Amino acid sequence: MARRREGLSPRHKKILTFLETFLSEHGYPPSIREIGDHTQISSTSVVNYYLNQLEEMNYIERESNVSRGINLLKTSSGGLLQNLKTSVNNLSEQLVSVPLVGNIVAGEPMPVPASDFSYYDPDSGIDVARSLLPAGDRLEDLYALRVHGDSMIDAMVNDGDIVVMKKTNQAHNGEMVAIWLNDRDETTLKYFYLENGHVRLQPANPTMKPIIINDPSIVEVQGKVVLVIRQISHD
Amino acid sequence: MARRREGLSPRHKKILTFLETFLSEHGYPPSIREIGDHTQISSTSVVNYYLNQLEEMNYIERESNVSRGINLLKTSSGGLLQNLKTSVNNLSEQLVSVPLVGNIVAGEPMPVPASDFSYYDPDSGIDVARSLLPAGDRLEDLYALRVHGDSMIDAMVNDGDIVVMKKTNQAHNGEMVAIWLNDRDETTLKYFYLENGHVRLQPANPTMKPIIINDPSIVEVQGKVVLVIRQISHD
DNA sequence: CTTGACACTGAACATTTGTTCTGTTATTAT
DNA sequence: ATAATAACAGAACAAATGTTCAGTGTCAAG
Known part of the structure; x- marks a missing residue:
């Protein structure tokens, strides 16, 4: 019974x-x-x-x-x-902490972290779902910067936004990159196109005109933008 | 030695x-x-x-x-x-899946999900680190919309961006809200201020002028923006 | 060449640990 | 009242397991 x-x-x-x-x-x-x-x-x-x-x-x-x-x-x-066995598999695969290494402002070259991350402080990372990041990118190539000032408006990026960058100094057409313009003493975020020997830097805001750089050598690519995050709080 | x-x-x-x-x-x-x-x-x-x-x-x-x-x-x-021992407790607290319920376009009222999420499909959620979301918000009040078209540029929001919304139909000063304007048949994302009996809708782009609505009753608040995510890929 | 520290070896031992066994007790259906 | 089953108890035992110990080998500094 x-x-x-x-x-x-x-x-x-x-x-x-x-x-x-x-x-x-x-x-x-x-x-x-x-x-x-x-x-x-x-x-x-x-x-x-x-x-x-x-x-x-x-x-x-x-x-x-x-x-x-x-x-x-x-x-x-x-x-x-999540059980213990899948949490080991999944946690580091699903949620990553991207190091926040500094600010990006128009009038300075942006900080690019050294490759060994010896300064790394886990408490200052930005938590990002892995699914929001490009699939093939290695996590150690990524870092985050906080935007300071209104100078990135043409990139549709606000003061206070966080941009997640991938380390690169070579741009491919159509990628949004951070560029230091030597002749203007300026960092800018723009879509990059190499066309007929000159560089077209296309703002994200489609109502704005591109910058044409006839001498590609003054374009210094400092990184590629992979994600923008804007946390909205009221003032 | x-x-x-x-x-x-x-x-x-x-x-x-x-x-x-x-x-x-x-x-x-x-x-x-x-x-x-x-x-x-x-x-x-x-x-x-x-x-x-x-x-x-x-x-x-x-x-x-x-x-x-x-x-x-x-x-x-x-x-x-993450510390493995806290991962059992904390994974679902650190990474949340916010339901992606549809698109936001200028010419239509935006979709607002029903409260029971009975349609909810976990595969269509947007993964967001909890640390990026406002601390006090209940997860079941949040949903995501994908922006369709260039009409949100004044909100510094691009075509293809994801906005994470909190359900509300009451706005407080300084909050960015999604508003359906009856007289224009238009949804817009703006910072909301109620001043001296009229509503000032302030674009996120500081170079743009606000909209002044003398009759607050035509302003229909459909939700509050808490996060904007832009995944950059090349075209 | 000597010295000292690190890296390593194999064995011994004590403790931790899971399984099995022989029961007893409680509960429910007949 | 009886029978069957679930739940429980304590002990014994074997295996798993971690720690310690007395060594040896290697290598760089002095």
Whole structure:
């Protein structure tokens, strides 16, 4: 006679909740005895009895004869919890911290970080979903700058916006690049076209006219823009 | 004489990479012997020796006399991995999928999703780092629209940009809102100010003049802009 | 050439840990 | 009242596991 109806008993739920809590605090799973200690189950065989049932119901995976060989698949609410094994795979793949290395202002060459990021401070990164970034780009080639001043308006970029750059000093047609113009002492963000021996720098604002540079050598490409982020707050 | 310079040796890196791989495949850490088996280290005391160094350099935490008591803090590339132990808790809190519910074009009222999101398709969401969104906003009040056409240029928003909106039909001074203007059959994005009985709609582009609406009743607020994202690709 | 520190070895040992076994108790259906 | 099953208990045991120890080998500095 089946007393146990399908579903989780209070004891099951208690064990699952303990698993989640322990994992999040320790970074590794608890032992059978630790589970028993924290769920008022005095016997390791009862813990084993319940873990076997949780495995049958696909809340966990177990590995035989392996200490702490428990992999949490679902929470007690049955929710879509990322489990520990996919979180390693997915976290660094889904959310990246792009280092915010300084400001971009019109009257100065913009900062370009050195390749070793020795100055890197994780607290000053900009968090960006990987899915918003170009698929093939290496994360270590990316950095962020905050725009300072109204000088990038023709690039449709506001004071305070964040631009995510990819390191490059070679532009291809149609790419938006950061360019230092030697003759104007000016950094600008424009779409780059090399045409008939001269450079056309096309503003993002389609109502504005391009800059034509007859001597491509005065164009100094400092990076390529891959993403613009504008957080709107009121003044 | 210090032969080991600061930083990771090839053996350290091999161990860290193995830790990441093992964790992602199993959901629990490897034992000392498993690490040795997969990194061609024949002696458990050498594995222990290297793990102690990785702990000193804050790549891992260890728990004494606990089997598989290793918590991975950083990957071999250093720094870009969120703390693994908080990742179980925090992934869904750090990266959110904001539903992309349609397009915003000037000549139509913009789509505003119903409150229950019953149509919601996770594959069509825009991934956004939580840290880029206003701290107090409820995620279920947010949705994204893709801009279609050049009509939002005065808002410094390009064709193809994504705007993340918060549901509201009341604007406060200084907020950027999406407004349907009945008399013009037009949606516009502007900073909103209610002044002396009339509404001033201020473009984001500071070189452009505001729209003054004497009759506030024709202003229909459809949502508030919280974030603009522009993915740059070449044409 | 000597010295000292780092890297490494293999074994021993103690502890941790999971599984199994032999039961008892509680609960429900007949 | 009885039977069957689930839930539980404690102990034993073997295996897994981490730490320690007494060494050896390598290499750069002095």
